[in-house]
Amino acid sequence: MRLTAPRVVPAAAESWTEEQRAIVEPMLARGPVLNIFRTLLNHAAAAKAFLVWGGYVLSRKNTLPPREREIVILRTGFLCRAGYEWTQHVPIARRAGLTDDEIARIKLGADVPGWSQPDAALLRATDDLHREQFVTEPVWAELARHFEERQRMDVVFTAGQYTQVSMMLNSFGVQLDEGQMLDSDLKGF
Known part of the structure; x- marks a missing residue:
C-alpha cells in the first residue's frame, strides 16, 4: 500500500445523498459497500461512468474467460x-x-x-x-x-x-x- 491513510475519505453511509444511494443500492443487496466504491461516491458522476465500463470488463460480455x-x-x-x-x-x-x-x-x-x-x-x-x-x-x-x-x-x-x-x-x-x-x-x- 502506498498510503497508510486515505487522501479521499470514503463517503459515510449516514451522509449519502439520494444520488449516491442510487449508485450503491445494487451493491448493498450483496453485502457491505467496498472502500473503493465508497471512495468513488465522492464523485458520483464519475462513479456512475466508471461502473458501466468496469461492469463490462468483469462481465461475461468480456470475451476472455x-x-x-x-x-x-x-x-x-x-x-x-x-x-x-x-x-x-x-x-x-x-x-x-x-x-x-x-x-x-x-x-x-x-x-x-x-x-x-x-x-x-x-x-x-x-x-x-x-x-x-x-x-x-x-x-x-x-x-x-x-x-x-x-x-x-x-x-x-x-x-x-x-x-x-x-x-x-x-x-x-x-x-x-x-x-x-x-x-x-x-x-x-
Missing part, C-alpha cells in the same frame, strides 16, 4: 503495486480457477516455469502494456496463436481498466476493507 481475465487483472495490479487491487482480486481469481501456486507465480511473470503458452502470452502482453502502453509485435503474434481478435482486444481493455483502477486506488489512498490482509510482497509501496 474469467480465469484468463484474472491473470491480466492480477498481473496489472501487482505491476502497479496496488495492494488493494491485489487483495480484492486474489479470491476472485481463486473462484475463477487459479491455484495459489499460479497466483504466486503471477508476481514473477511469464518466464518462470509452469505457465502454459496461452497464460505466458497473457502475462507478456500485460507486461508490454504496463511498460510500453503497447503490445509488441512478437507478443501480439503469440497472443494471436491462442486468442481470437476480440479476446486480444479484451486483454488490452482489461489491462487498461485495471491500470486506471490501480492509479485511483494508489492515488486516493483506498485502504483495505475490514478483515483483509495485505500481501507481504506489496508492503512498503
Whole structure:
C-alpha cells in the first residue's frame, strides 16, 4: 500500500445523498459497500461512468474467460503495486480457477516455469502494456496463436481498466476493507 491513510475519505453511509444511494443500492443487496466504491461516491458522476465500463470488463460480455481475465487483472495490479487491487482480486481469481501456486507465480511473470503458452502470452502482453502502453509485435503474434481478435482486444481493455483502477486506488489512498490482509510482497509501496 502506498498510503497508510486515505487522501479521499470514503463517503459515510449516514451522509449519502439520494444520488449516491442510487449508485450503491445494487451493491448493498450483496453485502457491505467496498472502500473503493465508497471512495468513488465522492464523485458520483464519475462513479456512475466508471461502473458501466468496469461492469463490462468483469462481465461475461468480456470475451476472455474469467480465469484468463484474472491473470491480466492480477498481473496489472501487482505491476502497479496496488495492494488493494491485489487483495480484492486474489479470491476472485481463486473462484475463477487459479491455484495459489499460479497466483504466486503471477508476481514473477511469464518466464518462470509452469505457465502454459496461452497464460505466458497473457502475462507478456500485460507486461508490454504496463511498460510500453503497447503490445509488441512478437507478443501480439503469440497472443494471436491462442486468442481470437476480440479476446486480444479484451486483454488490452482489461489491462487498461485495471491500470486506471490501480492509479485511483494508489492515488486516493483506498485502504483495505475490514478483515483483509495485505500481501507481504506489496508492503512498503
